[in-house]
Amino acid sequence: MIEVTLQTKSGWCVVGVSGRADAEAAEELENRLRGAVQHNPKVAADFSALAYISSAGIRAVLEAARAAQEAKVEFTVCAPSTPVRKVFDMSGLHHILTVQGELPC
Amino acid sequence: MSQSAILTAAEFRLDGDLGELARLSAEVARFCQAGSLGENVEFHLNLILEELFANVIAHGGCRGMKDVVAVHLESESDGTVAMEFADRGTAFDPSAAPPPDLDAPLGERKAGGLGLHFVRSLARIVEYRRQDGWNHLNLRLTESV
Numbered sequence: 178m179i180e181v182t183l184q185t186k187s188g189w190c191v192v193g194v195s196g197r198a199d200a201e202a203a204e205e206l207e208n209r210l211r212g213a214v215q216h217n218p219k220v221a222a223d224f225s226a227l228a229y230i231s232s233a234g235i236r237a238v239l240e241a242a243r244a245a246q247e248a249k250v251e252f253t254v255c256a257p258s259t260p261v262r263k264v265f266d267m268s269g270l271h272h273i274l275t276v277q278g279e280l281p282c
Numbered sequence: 283m284s285q286s287a288i289l290t291a292a293e294f295r296l297d298g299d300l301g302e303l304a305r306l307s308a309e310v311a312r313f314c315q316a317g318s319l320g321e322n323v324e325f326h327l328n329l330i331l332e333e334l335f336a337n338v339i340a341h342g343g344c345r346g347m348k349d350v351v352a353v354h355l356e357s358e359s360d361g362t363v364a365m366e367f368a369d370r371g372t373a374f375d376p377s378a379a380p381p382p383d384l385d386a387p388l389g390e391r392k393a394g395g396l397g398l399h400f401v402r403s404l405a406r407i408v409e410y411r412r413q414d415g416w417n418h419l420n421l422r423l424t425e426s427v
Contacts, residue, residue: 260321
């Protein structure tokens with residue numbers, strides 16, 4: 178289960194995601210991130226409160242990144258915990274997804 | 283099984299429904315708490331078991347069936363964690379599956395494969411066998427506790 182908050186800060190739409198981004202929550206995560214991408218020129222996914230992510234969660238983020246790329250929207254993943262960061266690292270997406278230590282705003 | 287003594291063990295079954303992931307994570311949390319295993323071990327066990335379970339539901343033909351997966355966990359005195367993941371799905375040997383193409387461009391990446399890549403990054407597959415209509419997969423966390 179995930180909880181999602183939306184906030185606008187210095188031109189960025191900050192999507193705060195907490196909880197567990199597992200196979201059950203992946204569809205909601207993708208929909209919420211894609212929704213933000215549809216309506217904003219710059220989207221930052223704030224994962225600082227995300228406790229867990231699996232390949233299903235990674236795929237959801239990847240789909241949102243793909244939608245952002247097509248719509249020429251800036252999209253970044255920010256502030257994941259060390260174990261969540263490790264899952265992104267294992268997925269080998271460095272050249273596709275930007276994962277930043279801190280929020281851009 | 284290894285020569286070292288078993289410190290903590292857990293066993294549970296799961297139905298073929300993604301709603302079972304909440305129970306899976308609760309069982310893993312209980313096991314890790316009982317064995318004083320750290321957060322990293324808990325995270326990685328969760329990840330390995332979810333990926334295997336999700337694959338069985340998506341590709342093993344087990345969606346909606348009762349008791350399709352049986353999990354056995356053991357933490358041992360030499361600091362390792364051993365798992366047996368058994369399922370009633372289609373015969374499938376994860377150790378024989380090809381690795382995903384991580385370098386493919388975003389638009390061409392296939393959906394599958396990533397989960398098994400995580401499993402093999404975090405655990406060593408000790409044995410796979412097919413017996414009486416069940417897949418049995420024995421794994422060992424590669425990171426010791």
